[in-house]
Amino acid sequence: MSKYTTGEIAKLCNVSVRTVQFYDTKGILIPSEITDGGRRPYTDKNVKQLQLICLLKSLGLKLTEIKGILDSHFSTNTLLLILDEQSQKLTDELKEREIRLKVIKSVRTTLQNSETIPTEILTDIEHIMKESIKLRKVHYLLIITGVICAFIQYSTLLLGIMKGV
Known part of the structure; x- marks a missing residue:
């Protein structure tokens, strides 16, 4: 299972680091763990989830609707x-x-x-x-x-x- 930094997952999904951080604070994209140093590694599952979020966002859905779908x-x-x-x-x-x-x-x-x-x-x-x-x-x-x-x-x-x- 691969682990990605915030920058790496952002690059994989063609979004900014701030976007990944924003989705994290809103509880839409939650990292697999938070290390003692405060790092937030993401998994392949998180990459797929972020790709789905980006797709739904491009279709015009609001973040609250996307969060509802994911939850x-x-x-x-x-x-x-x-x-x-x-x-x-x-x-x-x-x-x-x-x-x-x-x-x-x-x-x-x-x-x-x-x-x-x-x-x-x-x-x-x-x-x-x-x-x-x-x-x-x-x-x-x-x-x-x-x-x-x-x-x-x-x-x-x-x-x-x-x-x-």
């Missing part, structure tokens, strides 16, 4: 749920941006074809923007509710298994 006994299921949520979030953002792009093209065409913008178009633009903000709030509420329900479901299942029910 979970159902880490694969939890990761799949979070990745589905992240995918849906990005899909929704893309749809919203596509709508904005269509509005911009429409306004641009209108501007090129006339000297003034009709008030109906301005009112429609304002309405679309307000509705997309409302829809985003509803979407986030649904995601939070789904995560809570999934947590309750897995907790109940785990409790049932532990109790032998």
